[in-house]
Amino acid sequence: MRSAEGVNRFTVKPRGGIAEAAEIKLTFEDNRLASLVFGQYDQNLAHLERRLGVVANANGNNVILKGTPDNTEQARVVLERLYARVQLNEALSPGDVDGVIQETAMQGVLFPAVAEAGSSSFEEIGTRRRRVRARNAAQHSYLRLLKRQELVFAEGPAGTGKTWLAVGYAVQLLEQGVVEKLILSRPAVEAGERLGFLPGDMKEKVDPYLRPIYDALYDFMEARHVERGMQTGMIEIAPLAFMRGRTLTNAIVLLDEAQNTTTMQMKMFLTRLGEGSRMIITGDPSQIDLPPGQKSGLVEAVRILDGVEGIGRVTFKEGDVVRHDLVRRIVGAYEADFRGETPQRTP
Incomplete structure (x- = not known):
């Protein structure tokens, strides 16, 4: 019509x-x-x-x-x-x-x-709370890869929707019954994963590092469903160190801020993949907070696993930023400065 x-x-x-x-x-x-x-x-x-x-x-x-x-x-x-x-x-x-x-x-x-x-x-995803359609060709390719591959790497600057879309897709699989568990993780690199000096119990110590994931989760699920899922263990949000020694079956697992993992941490995380599970790994290689001389696990993994069957990779550029229009211009200005160029002026 x-x-x-x-x-x-x-x-x-x-x-x-x-x-x-x-x-x-x-x-x-x-x-x-x-x-x-x-x-x-x-x-x-x-x-x-x-x-x-x-x-x-x-x-x-x-x-x-x-x-x-x-x-x-x-x-x-x-x-x-x-x-x-x-x-x-x-x-x-x-x-x-x-x-x-x-x-x-x-x-x-x-x-x-x-x-x-x-x-x-353009591809789209949908949960009970909302439906989302890709806003550009890069997001379209990202959603296609998520639906077709068991393991997907997504690299690019902040504001491109890497984590937000990954959480939405994970919630969709959970609600459809494709997986039984949703696991969301980030490395707490700023504290060196030694969180004892921070006040509060373990949840209170790691919450500041996981807050962006919580925010995305509440965008796609009702608050009461999130709380119920976390109480029953159907939804788990944990720092990367907590993944060691586990085998994750029938789960969708998201690792955010993966540029701040070491090579050994990334290998440990990748080998947690079990039967019926999928993994999404997101990060920005230009924002590595590791000590000088320490190689990024994300950069190394993308290089080592290039061409491996069942693994997808999408790279977002500054033009794919979908936040406030000013964010797009800020990212563009920093990228131009890094390249030694004069930022393009927009009206």
């Missing part, structure tokens, strides 16, 4: 070196849903303008798009898909706008008929 009542197009042919211009008017059926698509103070439209180089003027349930024919047509497809999402009661953010832009761009190049039909090619 089409998401707009009417689509009017107007194209001005180029003359005397002036670029061809196009105008598309979209009219949506529901004013309330249209306002959700446009965003608070039309922030989603502003984001669309910056990303596609078009002008988008909204008035009630109407929006007029102006720009080059290709860009205005892509903007039309993006807005119609966003409208279809809000019809399904999905919340929208500028990050979702980015995701649909990348999705339509990829489909337009590879599968133009699919793009016009409005179907989604």
